[in-house]
């Protein structure tokens with residue numbers, strides 16, 4: 531992934547954007563496996579039981595938003611979306627990103643150089659033997675992707691998202 535450990539500087543950069551506490555599990559779960567502990571869903575304005583989320587979301591959206599899954603690169607039609615508008619959380623409808631901040635990162639995942647004010651929250655993610663900063667919906671806590679420091683100016687950030695976690699609302 532990134533050349534050097536981005537976590538400490540990025541975490542500092544994002545402090546004030548509701549950086550949440552860093553969890554350091556001693557046992558890493560296998561890919562795609564369960565379960566945010568209940569504490570990870572505390573404190574969000576929209577909270578639902580796991581059963582209700584599963585009912586509300588498509589299987590793919592559920593796997594990403596509620597189980598920290600990752601969609602296959604290039605699989606989302608939003609990679610090619612270029613219209614103006616806003617991107618909302620597919621889980622709760624909270625506005626996350628503006629199309630003006632979308633750029634072609636050539637990663638196969640919809641990418642943004644900034645988030646809307648109050649749109650997203652971040653926290654440290656040390657899963658899969660990497661130090662990354664996880665990005666989630668500021669209202670329901672649904673997992674969106676990760677943020678890296680190799681984006682375009684003026685922010686220098688790259689919010690790398692799963693398209694299945696987003697709902698595009700064209701102007």
Ligand SMILES: [Zn+2]
Nearest residue numbers: 619622667670
């Ligand atoms: Zn949400």
